[in-house]
Amino acid sequence: RAKKSRPEERLVHCYEYCRHVLLPIPTKLKKLLGELSVRKFTSALVQRLVDRIADEGTPSKAAHVLRYLRRVMQWGRNRGYLEINVALGIEAPAERKQRHLPSPKVMGELIARAHAKGKLTRGQKGSCPAYLGYVMELAYLCRLRGIETVTLTDANELEEGVQTNRRKGSRDNVVRWTPRLRAAWEGAKSYRRSVWTSQAYPVPTAAERRFIIVAAHGGALQKSSLDTTWQRFITKAIRDGILTEEQRFALHDLKRRGVTDTPGDRKQKQDASGHRDEAMLDIYDFSLPLVSPSAD
Incomplete structure (x- = not known):
């Protein structure tokens, strides 16, 4: 197995983190997101997920999750698992640039x-x-x-x-x-x-x-x-x-x-x-x- 470079390792770690964030989220179908068929994903569902995570005070996390979904779904579309990439066109949250230092x-x-x-x-x-x-x-x-x-x-x-x-x-x-x-x-x-x-x-x-x-x-x-x-x-x-x-x-x-x-x-x-x-x-x-x- 080829050894991954440090940027690749960071990317893999980020995607694993995003996956763990998404899997346990409950849906309106009374199933966890990880149990839902990917073909049941809609643009509205992805937008609600991104908005929900951003509203928790973590817009950067929401942006990471959106980038992850876009890439995973594009991979599935290119290989025939999906007809469209429903994560494209989703409004990304505004990531906070200000860094806080608690007193x-x-x-x-x-x-x-x-x-x-x-x-x-x-x-x-x-x-x-x-x-x-x-x-x-x-x-x-x-x-x-x-x-x-x-x-x-x-x-x-x-x-x-x-x-x-x-x-x-x-x-x-x-x-x-x-x-x-x-x-x-x-x-x-x-x-x-x-x-x-x-x-x-x-x-x-x-x-x-x-x-x-x-x-x-x-x-x-x-x-x-x-x-x-x-x-x-x-x-x-x-x-x-x-x-x-x-x-x-x-x-x-x-x-x-x-x-x-x-x-x-x-x-x-x-x-x-x-x-x-x-x-x-x-x-x-x-x-x-x-x-x-x-x-x-």
Whole structure:
């Protein structure tokens, strides 16, 4: 098998992600989208899917999904599986260009709120999954994407710290233990232990199969489920006046806050974030360098 280049690997990963986003979506036919015959797809259905995902506050995700559907359906049309590509002509969502950097105060309040809401009984009004506060802490402290956070396992726990599992060609590193990082890590494991006990979940023998963040059923938490939980959490926080619509930020912005808060120069920030290209710091590092005046 020919080895894929890094751009090809990223493309495959993106398409796999889009597929996992689409498969569990319910339809008016009372079937999941993944169970629906592709010949039953209509332009109206695709437009509703794209609009629905965009309305969740994730227009970029909706745009990725639309590009994926266009390409897959064109592949099927070219090979006789479809008569027309119903994804062509669909209105694409306007992707947000603005990058948000949550303030330390807002971020801290939301993390505390997630922990407090996570202690409520599941199904109780105002509750949220207990894992969310730990996901937020780990994403910020280790400068991780959401998918990287939910795929951490016991194998990533080293004596020196947490070994990252970065995607998109970024370099892994080991994030040293601090009291705050250790508390978040152990808190997630404690929650996992309680879920496994209540669900009589069989504990995997291999460390790399014991995910630190687990869903309510005890298994691995899917990224699509995390995205849905996050949108509900943020929307409710806005309704309750915890933050304004202008202060709204994505889960991924916690990584941006983490890179910005990393002490040191650009080289040290790049090592901490795992970016191979220094230019990526212009996207993730919002800190201002402290410089001397041109003359005394």
